[in-house]
Amino acid sequence: MEQTKPPRADRQLSSEKAEAILEGGMQEFLAHGYAATSMDRVAIAAGVSKATVYSHFQDKEGLFIALIQRLVEGKFRSVFGPANAQVLQTAxxxxxxxxxxxxxxxxxxxxxxxxxxxxxxxxxxxxxxxxxxxxxxxxxxxxxxxxxxxxxxxxxxxxxxxxxxxxxxxxxxxxxxxxxxxxxxxxxxxxxxxxxxxxxxxxxxxxxxx
Amino acid sequence: MEQTKPPRADRQLSSEKAEAILEGGMQEFLAHGYAATSMDRVAIAAGVSKATVYSHFQDKEGLFIALIQRLVEGKFRSVFGPANAQVLQTAxxxxxxxxxxxxxxxxxxxxxxxxxxxxxxxxxxxxxxxxxxxxxxxxxxxxxxxxxxxxxxxxxxxxxxxxxxxxxxxxxxxxxxxxxxxxxxxxxxxxxxxxxxxxxxxxxxxxxxx
DNA sequence: GTCTATAGGCGGATAGAC
DNA sequence: GTCTATCCGCCTATAGAC
Incomplete structure (x- = not known):
């Protein structure tokens, strides 16, 4: 069901609002999960109106997917493996x-x-x-x-x-x-x-x- | 928040309805998680009216807790360790x-x-x-x-x-x-x-x- | 682009008949 | 005990002003 939607990556990093929305969305979605998070609270956490959220992201699902994708590829990408200088000499x-x-x-x-x-x-x-x-x-x-x-x-x-x-x-x-x-x-x-x-x-x- | 409620275990196994509600609740909660599950659908899955659900369980949280507790202590209790006849002779x-x-x-x-x-x-x-x-x-x-x-x-x-x-x-x-x-x-x-x-x-x- | 205001619906919970 | 019918609030999403 959720795979059929177009990727809808945020076209540009243009507005700082988009950034704020992702930030607010992260706070809310990570704290409460998908279903228990409301777009009202995302908007408040981002410091924008709800309509602004919907002008940057297609819908709740689109925001969630964009957000998690971003976290997976960015912030948390290297959590399990910090780029270690290969110390082959060490025991x-x-x-x-x-x-x-x-x-x-x-x-x-x-x-x-x-x-x-x-x-x-x-x-x-x-x-x-x-x-x-x-x-x-x-x-x-x-x-x-x-x-x-x-x-x-x-x-x-x-x-x-x-x-x-x-x-x-x-x-x-x-x-x-x-x-x-x-x-x-x-x-x-x-x-x-x-x-x-x-x-x-x-x-x-x-x-x-x- | 959710710990303060009284245990409210179903007093008796009296009504088969209680059993049906737990069965229906299992189906719904395990499929969709807590927040995304509605009491309407639980009632339908159980084959009873929503009011009947509320007559057997305090609220959504109470039903969920009772249900999961039951699964933890019953159905899935021994999933990780089937009572194996200790074969100390075997390699x-x-x-x-x-x-x-x-x-x-x-x-x-x-x-x-x-x-x-x-x-x-x-x-x-x-x-x-x-x-x-x-x-x-x-x-x-x-x-x-x-x-x-x-x-x-x-x-x-x-x-x-x-x-x-x-x-x-x-x-x-x-x-x-x-x-x-x-x-x-x-x-x-x-x-x-x-x-x-x-x-x-x-x-x-x-x-x-x- | 961003806001306020609101539509429209669904969800949790209950009243009251039977 | 169980049902039907209903209350009321919150939620997603949008219309329309600025």
């Missing part, structure tokens, strides 16, 4: 531990990231194209980078770098989901460092075996 | 592979489970108590069982069974989220068996090292 143990810490740090330090993922997951049924954009821009990117590192690092000889990358990322993302998104910190407590230590050891050990 | 390799396959099978064969998780994740901001109930009844349970197996299996001597259980479950849940929930199958394809094979090997290898 993999340290590289992997740092990488895991940076991934979790970036997620937690970007205060809106948790809400962003909530919306992506929650609306993945109604907006499959946004879910796919998330996979392409964020998940796939992080898989590729880690796979790349596993393949090129001389100390690591993994039989399946791709699958190992999935295990690494999956463990960390699930950790974030349970502890933070689902408020599981007090129910199933687990030190971040402890999980990472075990995860890294698992991989290093595997590399030595092969 | 851990096989036990773990079967366990992983059953976990993913159960998620995928229960057709509403994906929607259920979508709702839990999507509404975890507005309904934190439901997210916590999910963690207690589903995540924690599966951690415990796996930890238990790791601890008691004679062939497995893991230095940190709890953390290893997290890695195991996390890898599989994240796999399900990316491939199925976020429609990533075609973008980042990965054979289920391949991932599981690598995951199991990682753990077995670790056990042998220690």
């Amino acid at each position: 993999p143990e340290i590289v992997l531990r740092d990488l895991a810490n940076r991934l979790l740090d970036t997620c937690m330090n970007e205060p809106q990231f948790l809400n962003f993922m909530r919306v992506i997951l929650g609306e993945s049924g109604r907006f499959p194209q946004l879910a796919r954009a998330f996979v392409r821009n964020i998940e796939q990117t992080s898989f590729k980078r880690l796979r790349q590192y596993f393949t090129t690092c001389p100390q690591l000889k993994l039989s399946d770098p791709e699958a190992t990358a999935r295990i690494f990322i999956g463990t960390l993302v699930h950790f974030m989901i349970v502890q933070e998104m689902l408020h599981g910190k007090d129910i199933v407590p687990m030190e971040r460092a402890r999980l990472i230590e075990n995860l890294v050891k698992l991989i290093i050990n595997q590399a030595e075996k092969t | 851990p390799e096989i036990v773990l592979r079967d366990l992983a396959n059953r976990l993913l099978d159960t998620c995928m064969n229960e057709p509403q489970f994906l929607n259920f998780m979508r709702v839990i994740l999507g509404e975890s901001g507005r309904f934190p108590q439901l997210a916590r109930a999910f963690v207690r009844n589903i995540e924690q349970t599966s951690f415990k069982r796996l930890r238990q197996y790791f601890t008691t299996c004679p062939q497995l001597k893991l230095s940190d069974p709890e953390a290893t259980a997290r890695i195991f479950i996390g890898t599989l849940v994240h796999f399900m989220i990316v491939q199925e929930m976020l429609h990533g199958k075609d973008i980042v394809p990965m054979e289920r068996a391949r991932l599981i094979e690598n995951l199991v090997k990682l753990i077995i290898n670790q056990a042998e090292k220690t």
